[in-house]
Amino acid sequence: DIQMTQSPSSLSASVGDRVTISCRASQSINNYLNWYQQKPGKAPNLLIYAASRLQSGVPSRFSGSASGTEFTLTISSLQPEDFATYYCQQSHSAPPTFGGGTKVEIK
Amino acid sequence: QVQLQESNPGLVKPSGTLSLTCAVSGGSISRSNWWSWVRQSPGKGLEWIGEIYHDGGTNYNPSLKSRVTMSVDKSKNEFSLRLTSVTAADTAVYYCVRSVVIGINEDINFFDPWGQGTLVIVSS
Numbered sequence A: 001d002i003q004m005t006q007s008p009s010s011l012s013a014s015v016g017d018r019v020t021i022s023c024r025a026s027q028s029i030n031n032y033l034n035w036y037q038q039k040p041g042k043a044p045n046l047l048i049y050a051a052s053r054l055q056s057g058v059p060s061r062f063s064g065s066a067s068g069t070e071f072t073l074t075i076s077s078l079q080p081e082d083f084a085t086y087y088c089q090q091s092h093s094a095p096p097t098f099g100g101g102t103k104v105e106i107k
Numbered sequence B: 001q002v003q004l005q006e007s008n009p010g011l012v013k014p015s016g017t018l019s020l021t022c023a024v025s026g027g028s029i030s031r032s033n034w035w036s037w038v039r040q041s042p043g044k045g046l047e048w049i050g051e052i053y054h055d056g057g058t059n060y061n062p063s064l065k066s067r068v069t070m071s072v073d074k075s076k077n078e079f080s081l082r083l084t085s086v087t088a089a090d091t092a093v094y095y096c097v098r099s100v101v102i103g104i105n106e107d108i109n110f111f112d113p114w115g116q117g118t119l120v121i122v123s124s
Helices: none
Strands: A004-007 A010-013 A019-025 A033-038 A045-049 A062-067 A070-075 A085-090 A102-106 B003-006 B018-025 B034-041 B045-052 B058-060 B068-073 B078-083 B092-102 B108-114 B118-122
Touching: A004 A085, A010 A019, A019 A033, A019 A085, A019 A102, A033 A062, A033 B108, A045 A062, A045 B108, A070 A085, B003 B092, B003 B108, B018 B034, B018 B092, B018 B118, B034 B108, B045 B068, B045 B078, B045 B092, B058 B068, B078 B092
Parallel strands: A010 A102
Antiparallel strands: A004 A019, A019 A070, A033 A045, A033 A085, A062 A070, A085 A102, B003 B018, B018 B078, B034 B045, B034 B092, B045 B058, B068 B078, B092 B108, B092 B118
16 A cells, blocks of 8 residues: 655644645655545545645635655645644555644644 | 435444445436545544445455445435444544546546544444
8 A cells, every 4th residue: 555644743833824734655646646624523625636736615825736756735824714634645546545644733 | 516424323343243324415326426435543544445336336445355345225325334343443433435536537536525424433
């Protein structure tokens, strides 16, 4: 299975901050990488697919980028509703696998 | 838009069988989508269990394949999961999810939407 490693596992930030979350794949996955946001007690929600394509309805402050096996989710200006846990997921090879998550907390 | 709702078996005894059903509303299960089960536990994070197509075709995670069976009921617009010989390690929140496939080569896929999830506890 392809291993997905996220960093950091948690971070503290303030409203208005620029936040970056990293995800590294254990092997090449081209750009078959998705990002999800999960709030407590809720299901994950798709933010970005194919590394950089914004899902319909997702605010433009969210963006994704890729460089080799390294992927980044950026929140340009953190909003109160963005405090949540974020997961990456590769869809290149079966079985699809997820990163361990990055919890974004209020500083 | 499509919405998914899991049934709620709640408590399952060790060595027993976990059975879940996902009701699909707002769209036909027979459209060109795969339908997946994903579970989430504190110990193992998010784990894909497997997927089923409306014609009954399946793909399972090799780590669970020997214990998993999925089925689809087009007349009820729902699909189901059966996991046998459960242990405490199978305690998790179970989500049913639509697996969307897009792109010219049908090579881009992602999970959207997700059901609200149902907590299954394996305990005697």
